[in-house]
Amino acid sequence: MGAMDKKVNEKSKTRPGRVRRTSNLENESRRKILDVASKLFRDKGYAATTLRQIGDAAGMQAGSVYYHFDSKEDMISEILDLGITYVHDEVKRRIEEMGKDASMRSYVETAVEGHLYGLLSHGDFVSANIRNYGQLPLELRERNRPIRQAYVTCWDKLLKRAQDAGDIRSDMDIKVLRLFIIGSLNWTVEWHDAEKGTIDDLASQIKMVLFEGVGTNGKK
């Protein structure tokens, strides 16, 4: 094949013992391939990563990878989906654990923590998504879109409720705010160094800037 803007692989082979389009995370080799591929996609990009490199890193030959995946496109597609799912699940779980009577502001703060935690500690699935999504062919972006959209909607609902409750200033456009928050959190994958600071420290600095701003207004 070669160039990635050519028409997409149409075939849909059925191989023994495989379930298609379901992430058999129990399968060890398959999981290993996803792990090393997401790291390579994150570090070098989808197009620059070869199946030989993926095979090498997974401890097998390039051809063997095709026992587990029908195509390179199917691999990135699954990685894109897993990335968003990790973050979304992390955010949902943390918010549900808070119960019903927390303040809207604290829900938003928890969502920030959850996003950051999912992003920076759940392997390379999330960052592979962030770094590659915008440059992938339309067909691949569209496959990932429903899962992305669900996550975006989760944030928009949360921010809207916080604004209605008076915890977010009313002259702020929610869509711009959501893009701003997720954007500034996502950018941390470009520079956060786990050796130099914990995720919790980073989260509290970002929450502070987000709600209080960096200005002093003559106070300090």
Next chain:
Amino acid sequence: MGAMDKKVNEKSKTRPGRVRRTSNLENESRRKILDVASKLFRDKGYAATTLRQIGDAAGMQAGSVYYHFDSKEDMISEILDLGITYVHDEVKRRIEEMGKDASMRSYVETAVEGHLYGLLSHGDFVSANIRNYGQLPLELRERNRPIRQAYVTCWDKLLKRAQDAGDIRSDMDIKVLRLFIIGSLNWTVEWHDAEKGTIDDLASQIKMVLFEGVGTNGKK
């Protein structure tokens, strides 16, 4: 060649009428190539963009591009440098125009405006840099590093002075703040739609969030 992590092109041909490693922006074809290539690199990524696509978009054959550039790597290298230079110049120019007696906060605000303006209206050089830099081979990142570093230093100096002057809260780490600001500004290339809002509007919303925060503290 093919894979981009192979060793870098060593040759240094000299062709008539060419100045090497200097951006002859007067040269029309050369400029056209840089324009279309930066757009392709931005949209599809460096590795996924072929010289045939660049040639097509520039109205010439792939082979002809090599009259103007020695390699694909030299092209992206020049584009990376031009991208940072655009933004840095825009920021410097705006700050210099303000004169000496403005407040430190207003200098920072002007820097935000300049960065955003350079980013969103100066062609695709800046966004090609933002989207590709982190995934390029080390050798290419190192070539671009001095120019990046100069820009980063410019921000760090500015933020430090603003903090010393009492315009930025003292418990804020300047390096984290700089990464946060540039990160959230850079992320706008992923979503800002010039049709739906002016850069000035976007800049004022971001300045507001940055200095005042989105919280209400019971006020509104």
Next chain:
DNA sequence: GTCTATAGATAGATAGAC
């Protein structure tokens, strides 16, 4: 389930005509 071997397509780059 992984291997070897290879098919077929396409990449970056070069040579020489014009």
Next chain:
DNA sequence: GTCTATCTATCTATAGAC
């Protein structure tokens, strides 16, 4: 300064042995 033609390397993917 651009074209055509082409070299060589490498890519994704497949086939069949084990």
